[in-house]
Amino acid sequence: MNAPVVVRPVRTPQERKLFLTFPWRIYQNDPLWVPPLLPDWQERIDPARGIFFKRGTADFFIAWQGDRPVGTVCAAEDRDANAERGVHECVFGFFNFIEDYGVMEALLAQVKEWAVQHGLDALTGPFNLDYEDAYGILVDGRDRPPVLLCGHTPPYYLDYVLRYGFKPIRGENLAFALDITEDTPAFQELSRMAERVRRHNRFKVRGGDMAHWEDELEKIYVLLNIALRHLPDYRSWPRDVVFNSLAPFRRIADPELILFAEEGDRTVGWFPGLPNINEAFIHVDGLRHPWDYLKLAWYMRQHTQCLTVKSVLVLPEYWGSGVAILLFDEMLKRARARGYRWIDLSLTSDDNPRTPQLATRFGAKIYKRYQVYRLPIEAN
Numbered sequence: 500m501n502a503p504v505v506v507r508p509v510r511t512p513q514e515r516k517l518f519l520t521f522p523w524r525i526y527q528n529d530p531l532w533v534p535p536l537l538p539d540w541q542e543r544i545d546p547a548r549g550i551f552f553k554r555g556t557a558d559f560f561i562a563w564q565g566d567r568p569v570g571t572v573c574a575a576e577d578r579d580a581n582a583e584r585g586v587h588e589c590v591f592g593f594f595n596f597i598e599d600y601g602v603m604e605a606l607l608a609q610v611k612e613w614a615v616q617h618g619l620d621a622l623t624g625p626f627n628l629d630y631e632d633a634y635g636i637l638v639d640g641r642d643r644p645p646v647l648l649c650g651h652t653p654p655y656y657l658d659y660v661l662r663y664g665f666k667p668i669r670g671e672n673l674a675f676a677l678d679i680t681e682d683t684p685a686f687q688e689l690s691r692m693a694e695r696v697r698r699h700n701r702f703k704v705r706g707g708d709m710a711h712w713e714d715e716l717e718k719i720y721v722l723l724n725i726a727l728r729h730l731p732d733y734r735s736w737p738r739d740v741v742f743n744s745l746a747p748f749r750r751i752a753d754p755e756l757i758l759f760a761e762e763g764d765r766t767v768g769w770f771p772g773l774p775n776i777n778e779a780f781i782h783v784d785g786l787r788h789p790w791d792y793l794k795l796a797w798y799m800r801q802h803t804q805c806l807t808v809k810s811v812l813v814l815p816e817y818w819g820s821g822v823a824i825l826l827f828d829e830m831l832k833r834a835r836a837r838g839y840r841w842i843d844l845s846l847t848s849d850d851n852p853r854t855p856q857l858a859t860r861f862g863a864k865i866y867k868r869y870q871v872y873r874l875p876i877e878a879n
Contacts, residue, residue, distance in 0.1 A: 502565040504605040506572075509559040518559055519544070520787070521571045522595050525653065531644045532651050533777045534785035535633075543628055544573070544593075550743045551628040554579040556617075559593065560609050562602050570596030572606040574613040575628060580734045581619075588873075589614035591624040592633075594656075603659050611876055622874045623668060630734065631744065631809075634672055634846055636660060640867030646775045646807045646843045649674060649867065657870075665872035669732050670850035672870070675863035677842040679835050685862040686831060693828035696821035702767070704829045707757030712749060716742050718759065718766040719812075726812040730851055751776055756806065756833055760813070760822045768813040770826035772834060775805035775843060806834045807843040811854050823857055 509518050519540050526532035544559060546552045557575035561568050573593040581587055591610045596602045610622060627633050633650030636657050645651050679686075696702065707715055720741045727733060752773055760768030779798035783791045808830065813822050834842055844863060847854040 504562050504564050504569065504602050506560050506562045506570075506605050506609040509561060514561060515541075515544070515559075517568055518561055518571050518593070520785075521561070521568055523785075524568070525595050525597065526651075529651075529653070531641060533644050533781045534783075536780065536783075537785045537787055540627075549628065550740060551575070551577070553739065554737065557628060558613060560606065562596065562606050562609075564602070569599065570602045570606050572596075572610055573628065574610045576617050576619060579737065583735060584732075586621070587619045588621045588623045589617065589619040589876075590626050590628075591622055592627040594625040598653070598655050600659055600662070603663070607663065614876055620876050622665075622876065624871065626871070629744070635869035635871040638671060638868040638870050640674065640865075642866065644777060644781055645867065646674070646805060646845060647773060647777050648807075648809060649845055650869065660872055663874070665874045668871050668873040670848045671868045672846040672848050673855060673865050674843060674845035674867035674869075675847070675855070675858045676866040677844065677858070677861070677863040678840070679831060679842055680840050683862055685860070689824065689828050689831065689861050692821070692824050696825050701762060701820070702822055702825055703761045704825055705759055705761065706755040707752065707759065707771075709749065709752075709754050713742075715757075715759075716745060719745065719769055722766065722769050722812040722814070723810075726814055729815065730848065748773055753837070756830065756837075758826050758829055760826055762817075767817045767820075768822045768826055770808065770811055770830055772806045772808050772830055772842070774803040775807045776803065778803045778805065802838060804840045805843050806837075806839040806841075807845065809845065811844075811847070811857075818853065823853070827857065827861065 509515050519537055523534070542548045543551070551557065555575055555577040557573055559573050560571065562570035571593050572591055575590045575592070577590055589610060594606070596606060607622070614622060625635065632648050635650065637650065637652045638657060720736060720738050723736045723741060756772035758770040758772070759766055776799065779795060779801070782798050783795045786792060786795065811823065811826070830842070844854070844858050845867070846869060849855060
């Protein structure tokens with residue numbers, strides 16, 4: 500007979516290390532899993548360094564069966580987001596467990612207890628303290644590894660959370676793949692449409708100006724908080740979150756693929772393409788050992804096959820102006836010239852129809868679906 504499952508908070512440095520490395524026990528035989536970089540995760544869960552703790556609080560837990568760790572979870576309150584939206588939600592994340600429904604039940608019971616203690620009335624997730632990283636549970640798409648910032652979960656996770664009673668909080672989040680190795684009729688149509696927009700000389704598309712990085716981030720901050728406001732479950736972006744979240748990408752970005760659209764002196768659109776460095780990260784075991792850094796240096800010198808586009812931002816009053824067409828065409832031309840073989844567009848919600856419509860019109864196909872869930876906490 501199995502020992503009962505006991506969930507205990509992370510207290511010691513040894514437990515913190517175990518919490519962070521537990522996913523290796525789940526995914527060690529999964530060829531699609533991209534291990535997280537442990538130095539990044541160590542910073543993220545450290546109250547003294549993690550950016551989340553400037554706006555919220557969190558605790559971390561390990562599920563034990565006897566002396567064997569069998570799962571992990573984080574319970575968190577994003578005070579700023581809750582106050583802005585007038586809700587009292589508990590975010591859960593770092594949600595990993597063996598294929599045992601009872602283990603998941605024990606983890607979620609602990610999250611519920613934590614939420615009630617903090618005056619919260621619903622569970623939302625999974626997020627790993629960052630709404631943009633490893634978003635949700637993988638619903639569909641197990642033919643290739645995830646790209647940068649996208650997550651991966653075993654098939655049984657989806658079955659278990661639905662069985663537990665979770666409901667989708669919003670539409671599915673979609674990842675599109677666009678093969679750019681051939682000049683298709685759809686690309687030729689895109690080029691013709693973009694040329695018609697260019698002839699009006701209304702908009703200019705330029706690459707990122709790394710010499711004035713702070714100024715570029717300010718433009719992105721403004722765009723994020725205007726262009727996405729129409730989405731269900733919208734959360735505003737604090738300035739420090741935008742600046743800190745984008746800081747790591749300065750080291751890997753090709754400025755000519757960080758596209759801005761301007762009308763005169765006004766920035767009206769942003770379309771950033773980044774090399775999919777998950778193609779390197781999948782080989783370096785999360786930087787768990789000193790030699791992994793040498794492997795990372797070698798793989799980072801290799802040209803990635805995929806260019807990942809993480810956002811398409813156009814001010815609402817410019818949605819029908821052709822700006823998105825112009826940005827899409829320019830990105831396609833520049834990516835093909837640099838030897839990329841496919842473009843990932845991720846993640847975009849299926850309740851934000853403009854981006855999926857544009858992507859599918861020019862040949863992109865959905866290759867992964869993710870879902871975030873919500874569960875009200877019933878009063879006792």
